[in-house]
Amino acid sequence: MRAAFVPEPGKVEVGDFPVPVAEADGELVVRMERASICGSDVHAVYDGFHNEEWLGRPGYPGHEGVGEIVESRSARFPTGVRVLTVPVGSAGGCFAEFQLLDEDHVVPLPVDGDPARLLMAQQYGTTLYSMRMFCPEPGTGTAAIIGAGSAGLFFLQQALQRGFENLVVSDLNAERLAVAGRLGARTLIHAPEESFVDAVLDVTGGTGADLVIEAAGYDALRADAVAAVAVRGTLGFFGFPERLGMARFPMYDAFRKIVRIQWAGGTQSEPGLVAFRDAVQHIHTGAIEVEHCLGPAHRLDDVPAALEIARDQGHGAVKLSIDITGR
Numbered sequence: 001m002r003a004a005f006v007p008e009p010g011k012v013e014v015g016d017f018p019v020p021v022a023e024a025d026g027e028l029v030v031r032m033e034r035a036s037i038c039g040s041d042v043h044a045v046y047d048g049f050h051n052e053e054w055l056g057r058p059g060y061p062g063h064e065g066v067g068e069i070v071e072s073r074s075a076r077f078p079t080g081v082r083v084l085t086v087p088v089g090s091a092g093g094c095f096a097e098f099q100l101l102d103e104d105h106v107v108p109l110p111v112d113g114d115p116a117r118l119l120m121a122q123q124y125g126t127t128l129y130s131m132r133m134f135c136p137e138p139g140t141g142t143a144a145i146i147g148a149g150s151a152g153l154f155f156l157q158q159a160l161q162r163g164f165e166n167l168v169v170s171d172l173n174a175e176r177l178a179v180a181g182r183l184g185a186r187t188l189i190h191a192p193e194e195s196f197v198d199a200v201l202d203v204t205g206g207t208g209a210d211l212v213i214e215a216a217g218y219d220a221l222r223a224d225a226v227a228a229v230a231v232r233g234t235l236g237f238f239g240f241p242e243r244l245g246m247a248r249f250p251m252y253d254a255f256r257k258i259v260r261i262q263w264a265g266g267t268q269s270e271p272g273l274v275a276f277r278d279a280v281q282h283i284h285t286g287a288i289e290v291e292h293c294l295g296p297a298h299r300l301d302d303v304p305a306a307l308e309i310a311r312d313q314g315h316g317a318v319k320l321s322i323d324i325t326g327r
Contacts, residue, residue, distance in 0.1 A: 003058030003096030004303035009050055012304040017058040020100035022073045028101050029071035030085055034119050034297065035094040035322040036064040037310045039149065039217060040240050044089070045307055048244055051090040059099055062303075062322075063092030064122035066115045067099070074103040082109045084121050086276055088268045095303050097324060105268060107276045110284050116297075117283055119321065120150070120290040125279035127154040127238070130264035132275070134236035135162055135211055144168040144200045144209040144228055145185075147216035148176035150293050150319045151238060153183060155213050157288055160184050164211065166203055170196040171216075175316040179292045196221075200228040207231075208257075214239050219247050226250045231257045238264040293319035300324045 004014045022029050043049040044061040054060040065085040072079050083106040085094060093099045109118050143164040145152050148171035159167055160183075169180040170189035177188045189199045200209050208230035214222050217239030225235050227250070235254070241247065254261065267275055282288045295317045298306040303322060310320050 001058070001097040002300055004062070004300065005058055006045055006050060006055055006060055008055060009048065010046055012045055012307055014301050014303060017096070019098050022071045022100065025073055026103045027073050028069050028077055028103060028106060030065075030067040030083060030099045030101060030106070031070045032065050032067040032085070032094060032097055032099055032324045033115050034066050034324060035062045036119055036123070037062070037306060037320045037322070038064055038089070038123065039151075039310070040089050042307060042311050043240050046311060049240075054091060057093065059093030059096030061089065061092050062094030062096075063087050063089045064119065065094030065099065066109065066119045070098070076103050077106060077108070082111070082115065083107060084109055084118060084276060084280060086122055086125070086268050086273065095300065095322060097300070107273055107280055109280060113280075113284050116294055116321070117290050118280055120293050120319070121276060121279035121283050123150050123319070124154045124283065124288060124290070125276035126264070126267045127151050127158065128279050128282075129267040129270060129275035130236065130238050131155060131158045133262050133264070134213065134234060135159075138162050139164045139211060141210040142166040142168065142200070142204050143211040143213070144170075144196070146170050146196060146212070146214045146221050146225060147239065148173070148180045149215065149314070152213070152215040153179060153292065153318065154288065155215060155238070156180055156183055156185055159211070168196075168200050168203055168209065170199075173313055173316050176318055179318060183289065197224050197227045204230070208233060210234070211236065218242050219249070223248075223250050226254045226257070226259070229257060229259050232259065233257070234260045234262065236262050236264065295319065295321070297321040297323035297326075299326050
C-alpha cells in the first residue's frame with residue numbers, strides 16, 4: 001500500500017508498505033477514503049512534537065480520516081461498515097491506503113452520509129468536547145475567538161447556538177474572516193494590523209469578554225486572551241502548545257481577574273466517544289455547517305506538499321483534505 005510517513009523530524013515522504021493485518025481481538029483494518037490535516041500534524045512534523053516511536057510508520061501523523069472496514073476481529077464492527085477513524089494524534093495512521101485500528105477508535109457513519117462532509121466530524125468533535133468543558137451551561141454576553149481555522153469556526157457556531165449575543169473573531173487571513181462573518185461573527189479582527197484586545201474591550205465597554213477561546217496555538221495569543229477576558233470570565237485554551245517545555249504566561253493578570261482556565265484535549269479517550277458520535281449526527285443533519293471546510297482535496301502522493309501548505313496558513317483554505325482513493 002501507499003502511505004505518507006515521517007522518516008525524520010521535518011521531513012515527509014510517500015512510499016510503499018505492507019498492508020496491515022488485524023491479528024488481536026478488537027482490531028480492524030480500514031481502507032481509507034479521505035483524510036484531513038490537523039494543525040497538530042504540522043507541529044508533529046516540523047516543531048519537535050513528534051512521537052519518536054512512530055517515525056517511519058505508515059500514515060503518521062494523520063489522525064482525521066474516513067474509510068470502510070475491510071477486515072475485522074471486532075464483534076462490534078463487521079466488514080463493510082464505513083467509519084470515522086479517530087486514533088490519538090500521537091499514534092495516527094490516516095495518511096495511508098489502509099490503517100490498523102482498535103474498535104475503541106472508530107465511529108460508524110450513516111450509510112447515506114457524504115464521507116467528505118462527515119470527515120469533518122473529527123475536528124468538530126474535538127471542539128464539541130472542548131466546548132462542553134469551556135461552557136457547560138447556556139452562555140450570554142460576548143464570546144471572543146482567536147483563530148478562524150476549522151476549529152475556531154466550529155467554536156463560533158457553537159457559541160452562537162449557546163446564546164452568546166456578540167461574537168468577536170480574529171485571524172491573520174481575510175478569507176477565513178469572511179467565512180466567520182457569514183457564519184455570524186459581528187466583529188472581525190484582521191491581525192496583526194488590528195488589535196484583538198482593543199476590539200474586545202471596545203465591544204464590551206471595557207469589561208472584557210465572558211468567554212475567550214484561543215484556537216491558534218501561540219503564547220502571545222494566550223496572553224491576549226487573558227487581557228481580553230472579563231473578571232471571573234472563562235478562558236478556553238484549545239490551540240496546541242507553541243513549544244516544548246516552559247512557556248511565558250501572564251499569571252498575575254489571570255490571577256487578579258480570577259479567571260477560570262480550561263485546557264482542551266482528550267476527546268479520543270472519552271468513554272463511548274460521545275462527542276465524536278454527536279458530531280457525526282450534527283453534521284449529517286445539518287445542525288453544524290461544514291461546507292467552508294470542503295476545499296480542493298490533495299492526492300495521497302501530495303501529502304508532503306499539502307503539509308507545507310498547511311504550515312503556511314493553508315494559503316487561505318480553512319481545511320486541507322486528502323483524497324486517498326485518487327492516490
